[in-house]
Amino acid sequence: MRAKRWIALSIAIGLFIVSIGFRFATSVASTDWESMFDLSEEVAGTNEKVVEEGSPTNKIAVLQVNGVIQEGASSSLLATTSYHHRRFLxxxxKAGEDRRVNGIILNVNTPGGGVVESAEIHDKIVEIKEAYDKPVYISMGNTAASGGYYISAPADKIVAHKATLTGSIGVIMESYNFAELADKIGVDFNTIKSGEYKDIMSSYRDMTEDERAILQGMVDDMYDDFVQVIVDGRDLSEKRVRELGDGRVYTGEQAQAVGLVDALGSLDDTITMMKEEQDLANAQVVEYGQRDGLEQFLAGAVQNLTSPEAKLTGIKEMLRQNNGPRAMYLYSK
Known part of the structure; x- marks a missing residue:
């Protein structure tokens, strides 16, 4: 009899522990970790790092464009410095609205990215220049190509390192075609669609000539927009931009020679140029939105571990990224 009581008690304790564990796991899963670590709703500009001392009422704000310009963040556990589109905008x-900020520098290190995201940054720069009459300079890092150049075009001055890779003016749209592989291994794909072109650029069959013409028309329209952005921003003729914009990349030195870049130098050089040219000699230089040390690592790790992208690996990730056509202002090595 006593043995049965001990068994019953053990079962009850076990169920209690399981219940506590389940509640804990549910709590962890439902916690808004991103908000807790202030990752996506961070008020831009509240986390300022002073780069150079000066008058706090007369600032130069340095913003980072680091990584592929697209919505969302990298799913890599260690990708703590990936580009965050909404936060950057x-x-x-914030830099435009802040009356203490009298100059803005974008430190651009990106191969480009989405057409829409690049256009949003470009339009925001134009808006800030018109609404607040503040100079915007670009400092190009290792790479400022395609969408990276698109967002740079409206700036008052573009400064690149002589070894920067820039240019790559153009639009690209790609997809995988698994049709031959599927045929070899005996896989059939059944598609029910409402219109002839609903599955355009499908990865599971060859593209038709009509579909190719439709997509080429889309790419051509986006390329025309890219060309016009450079015509407006760089005061170059459309003919000249189209000659330069055949998709090739230029070093910073080459880009300066053909008029795509104004000067050669580093970020420090760009800051010095802005101070001298915009009468900001006593300006305090601040950098927006950078976390340091353990805080940066933990914030990035928590964001990535709890993001939907972290659950996708291998072929599933590849298929997710290529689910339907997407045009990109992107330089791909």
């Missing part, structure tokens, strides 16, 4: 708006 908020930071840019």
């Amino acid at each position: 908020e930071q840019l708006e």
Whole structure:
């Protein structure tokens, strides 16, 4: 009899522990970690790092464009410095609105990215220049190509390192075609669609000539927009931009020679140029939105571990990224 009581008690304790564990796991899963670590709703500009001392009422704000320009963040556990599109736009708006900021520098290190995201940054820069009459300079890092150049075009001055890779003016749209492989291994794909072109650029069959013409027309329209952005921003003729914009990349030195870049130098050089040219000699230089040390690592790790992208690996990730056509202002090595 006593043995049965001990068994019953053990079962009850076990169930209690399981219940506590389940509640804990549910709590962890439902916690808004991103908000807790202030990752996406961070008020842009509240986290300022002073780069150079000066008058706090007369600032130069340095913003980072580091990584592929696209919505969302990298799913890599260690990708703590990946580009965050919405936060960057908020930071840019904050720099424009802040009366203490009298100059803005974008430190651009990106191969480009989405057409829409690049256009949003470009339009925000134009808006800030018109609404707040503040100079915007670009400092190009290792790479400022395709969408990276698109967002640079409206700036008052573009400064690149002589070894920067820039240019790559153009639009690209790609997809995989698994049709031959599927045929070899005996896989059939059944598609029910409402219109002839609903599955355009499908990865599971060859593209038709009509579909190719439709997509080429889309790419050509986006390329025309890219060309016009450079015509407006760089005061170059459309003919000249189209000659330069055949998709090739240029070093910073080459880009300066053909008029795509104004000067050669580093970020420090760009800051010095802005101070001298915009009468900001006593300006305090601040950098927006950077976390340091353990805080940066933990914030990035928590964001990536709890993001939907972290659950996708291998072929599933590849298929997710290529689910339907997407045009990109992107330089791909």
